[in-house]
Amino acid sequence: MDNIVVRTRRLTKRFGRRTALDDLDLDVPAGVVLGYLGPNGAGKTTTIRLLAGLIRPTSGSAMVFGFDAADQYDALQRRIGYLPGDFVAYPGLTGAQYLTYFAHLYGGVPTERIDLLAKRFDLDLGVRIGALSRGNRQKVGIVQAFMHDPDLLILDEPTTGLDPIMQREFRELLRETRDAGRTVFLSSHVLSEVEAVADTVAILRAGRLVTVQSVQDLKDRARRRLDLTFADVPPLERIRCVPGVRELTVDGRVAHLSITGSTATLIKAVAPYDVTNVVSHETDLEAAFLDYYSSEG
Template sequence: MDIAVTAHSLTKRFGRREVLHGVDFEVQAGSVFGVIGPNGAGKTTTMRCLLDIIRPNSGEVRVLGLDPRAGGPDLRRRIGYLPGELFLEGRVTGRKLLSHYEAVSGPVPPGRIDELAERLDLDLDRHTRKLSKGNKQKLGLVQAFMHQPELLVLDEPTSGLDPLIQQEFHAMLREARHNGQTVFLSSHVLSEIQQTADTVAILRDGRIIAVESVTGLREGAMRHLRFTASHTAASDAVALLTAVPGIGNIEVLESNGGVTLSAVLEGAIQPLLHALGRLELTDLVLEEPDLEESVLKMYAMPQKEVL
């Protein structure tokens, strides 16, 4: 598969403060690549370096096969960009503003703008100064998607959107991927990334501490477990669980003719199922993987443990 975006040893300083420390990643063409991290992690700075809005102090970047510093207007027309802080001209309607953007970005299929506006429940004939934050965000999404660019770069795209519109946005992302477009998006909300992304990069303090497929992240995520077994001593059940790879935080909740235990599993599920098959279970609860807990744990680890 072709590579749409690469960054190698990307470093950026503002004065004496270094905000990106040798960032490396690559984005497969036709995929959704999500970058997650807390505010100040370097997500926006990374995106601006990709788009040549700011320039790195060192390192190499390629976007759609080109150096963004030399790509010029032709490269920019192949990209749809939604900034994290969206500033709009306030004296025009949304429709007139999008007409201006169309002249910059290149041809837009007939009816495309109205179709997107309808999906996002956006009134294009209102002046932008009268729009709420959420409606301004919708206008920003329309301008990013309307010319069907090869690459979408979206910085915190669901900020200010209500849950129903967020779901419509997720549908738009799935359609973009189906059409072969590449998406690079950032968020500090893990649930948004796991709904839409194929690959997730976890950014902390200007460093990528992990790059995982969403499937891989789920497989290694924490699952909370609780079960009850009859005719089993608590010590035997604890010993059985302790031998399962990735099991921790074992707690005996009840022991009276049987046993009720809780634990946390971080790893493959098959060894756990094999162990539980030796017990006479009367109840079993195995929760969905808690990706957020796993990512927060990564944030807390020293850098050398996760690189």
């Protein structure tokens, strides 16, 4: 049985002469959090709007739960929770009024479910949305996206304006959503957030998909920084000969370097030279992401 929730084939969107998304082929299986990464203008929001059925592709297809996102929006509406990056709501309504309106669109949502989410994010539903801070308005959007327990969450910069405590709470909600077997398509510039919750990342550049990897594989691919302390003068020429070694400098008996790929060859090469200490600086997703872009030109 096909467990692919999102499947795009040669998905392309042009705005006039500008190509915002170019031949995107991407499969997102059920029960995962996919982090969708790229710099501004890479095509992330365009992809999200196509998946949400808000715009039509120039060519290609975007299938969600087997339905065409562009032509069968009504069949998908109750199965998708969507939070745009520029979330706005009716400023004259209270949070409760706004969410009740959307609850009807979703075919009914228990009041207890809305209240539970609001309490979890410390959101006062009795205040007019126009009087809320940016962070609290974002909380309204989060509750709106999650309150009907959709099978797919499509989230564009969801933690904009949230304080660190609420960001942590949101990450926990994402983990619970994945553990319940639902799928999350998450675009975020907060790479620590993506690293904390994503199973897989897809990276865009200039409208084209350049890689899909697990978070760990992407980190393993990135350069690691090492400090090697020797009992005597570091064997620089021996270290330089090791594949993947970059940015080698020396401070007394300590060799500072970065290396891509496995460190096993390096450790084997320097073992005869009386290494007294090895310090490895853990690679995070941000470093891996930036290194991927720089190494790919």
